Amino acid sequence: MINWLEQIAWNEQGLIPVIAQDVHTGVVxxxxxxxxxxLQLSVKEQRAVYWSRSRNRLWFKGEESGNIQHLKDIRLDxxxxxxxxxxxxxxxxxxxxxRESCFYQQLQQENWVAVDPVLxxxxxxxxx
Amino acid sequence: MINWLEQIAWNEQGLIPVIAQDVHTGVVxxxxxxxxxxLQLSVKEQRAVYWSRSRNRLWFKGEESGNIQHLKDIRLDxxxxxxxxxxxxxxxxxxxxxRESCFYQQLQQENWVAVDPVLxxxxxxxxx
Numbered sequence: 001m002i003n004w005l006e007q008i009a010w011n012e013q014g015l016i017p018v019i020a021q022d023v024h025t026g027v028v029x030x031x032x033x034x035x036x037x038x039l040q041l042s043v044k045e046q047r048a049v050y051w052s053r054s055r056n057r058l059w060f061k062g063e064e065s066g067n068i069q070h071l072k073d074i075r076l077d078x079x080x081x082x083x084x085x086x087x088x089x090x091x092x093x094x095x096x097x098x099r100e101s102c103f104y105q106q107l108q109q110e111n112w113v114a115v116d117p118v119l120x121x122x123x124x125x126x127x128x
Numbered sequence: 129m130i131n132w133l134e135q136i137a138w139n140e141q142g143l144i145p146v147i148a149q150d151v152h153t154g155v156v157x158x159x160x161x162x163x164x165x166x167l168q169l170s171v172k173e174q175r176a177v178y179w180s181r182s183r184n185r186l187w188f189k190g191e192e193s194g195n196i197q198h199l200k201d202i203r204l205d206x207x208x209x210x211x212x213x214x215x216x217x218x219x220x221x222x223x224x225x226x227r228e229s230c231f232y233q234q235l236q237q238e239n240w241v242a243v244d245p246v247l248x249x250x251x252x253x254x255x256x
Contacts, residue, residue: 026154031210073234077231078224102206105203106202107132112135112208
C-alpha cells in the first residue's frame with residue numbers, strides 16, 4: 001500500500017500548492033504552499049500549517065493574528081499535485097489586509113479594483 | 129497608470145497559478161497555470177485559456193472535450209501572484225476523469241479515497 005504522503009507529486013522544491021476554501025460559504029480564502037512537514041502537522045493538529053517560501057520556515061496560519069484555519073476536509077486533485085483544504089476560518093478573516101479572502105481585486109476594464117470590504121483593521125490584526 | 133498585466137507578479141517561468149471555481153455552486157473545479165498570452169486571450173475571449181506546462185503550449189480549456197469555462201469574474205490576490213476565475217462550467221465537468229471537480233480524492237485516515245461521482249464516461253469525453 002502506498003503511503004498517503006508518497007502518493008503526492010511534490011514539485012522540484014518538495015512543495016505542493018494549497019487552496020483554502022471556507023467550508024461553510026464556499027469562498028476561496030487564500031493560496032499557499034506546503035512541504036511534507038507542513039502537511040503532516042496540518043493533519044495531526046487539524047489546522048492549516050503552510051510553508052512560507054519568503055520566510056523559509058513553517059507558517060502556522062493564525063500564529064500572530066489568531067485567525068486559525070480549522071480543517072474540515074482535505075482533498076487532492078486528479079494529478080496528485082494540488083491540495084484543497086475546506087476550513088473553518090476563525091475570526092472570519094484570512095487575508096493580512098483584514099479582508100475575508102485574499103482574492104479581493106477584481107478585473108474591471110483593464111484595472112484591478114479592490115471590491116471586497118476590510119472587516120478588521122490590519123494594524124490591529126497582528127498585535128498579540 | 130500601471131498596465132493590469134504589469135501589475136501581476138509573474139513567477140520565474142513567466143507563469144501565474146490559477147484557481148477555477150464554479151460561479152454558481154462555489155465548487156473549486158481545478159487548478160492550472162497561465163502565461164501572459166493565456167491571460168490576455170482568456171480576457172479577450174471570456175473563456176479560460178491556460179498554459180499547459182506538460183505540453184508546453186496554450187490550452188484552450190474544452191478544446192477537445194467541449195467543456196469550456198466561461199469567465200464571469202476574474203480576481204487577483206493580495207500579493208498579485210495568484211488568480212481566481214469564477215466560471216460557468218459548460219457540460220458540468222471540469223476534470224478529465226469525468227468528474228465535476230478535479231479535487232475528488234479525500235483524505236480518510238491516511239488514505240486518499242475517490243469520493244465524488246463520475247458524471248461522464250472519460251472515454252467519450254475526448255471524442256470530437
